[in-house]
Amino acid sequence: MNLIALNCRNCGAPLQVPDDLKHVTCMHCGTQLAVVHEGGAAYTEKLDALAERTEQIEDKLDVLHREQKLAALDRQWDKEQEGFxxxxxxxxxxxxxxxxxxxxxxxxxxxxxxxxxxxxxxxxxxxxxxxxxxxxxxxxxxxxxxxxxxxxxxxxxxxxxxxxxxxxxxxxxx
Incomplete structure (x- = not known):
């Protein structure tokens, strides 16, 4: 098992974690962290920040979905109006x-x-x-x-x- 050296995103404390680990809790401050692997680099990110970003993305997707429904409804109405x-x-x-x-x-x-x-x-x-x-x-x-x-x-x-x-x-x- 290979260990990788990381730092806590909240307090900066050094962490040694297995390279296949996805989540870890900082032993110094208790913050729950996600272990992010990008290319050859790895870093930690606070899970509450991820949850907040995920919620923002979901909100944006909801807005886009409603806009798409409105656009489809407007196109349908334009066609229906022509019939009248x-x-x-x-x-x-x-x-x-x-x-x-x-x-x-x-x-x-x-x-x-x-x-x-x-x-x-x-x-x-x-x-x-x-x-x-x-x-x-x-x-x-x-x-x-x-x-x-x-x-x-x-x-x-x-x-x-x-x-x-x-x-x-x-x-x-x-």
């Missing part, structure tokens, strides 16, 4: 909102009523005026239908967004 977007004919898109759907419905009904008024004003709604009444009714029907569809999409989007924000808060709290 309403596409326009020009290729642009927007997220549905309750206000926008109500305004769109009011505009559709308003245009429909205006066109119907023109039709009724033209020969009492007979002949070509009847066509305007029909078109006005169609505008109103499409306006209300589109408004209801967008209201449904807006409600589903808001529910999904609340669920995403709740999951995000849970991850942040750990």
């Amino acid at each position: 977007k309403i596409r326009r004919k020009d290729g642009s898109s927007h997220l549905p909102s309750k206000t926008g759907s109500i305004v769109g419905g009011v505009i559709g009904v308003g245009v429909g009523l205006f066109v119907m008024t023109i039709g009724i004003g033209t020969a009492g709604g007979r002949g070509p005026g009847g066509f305007f009444v029909l078109i006005g009714f169609l505008f109103m029907f499409v306006g209300v239908g589109t408004s209801l569809w967008q209201l449904h999409r807006a409600a589903a989007y808001e529910k999904a967004k609340r669920r995403y924000e709740h999951r995000r808060q849970q991850i942040r709290r750990g």
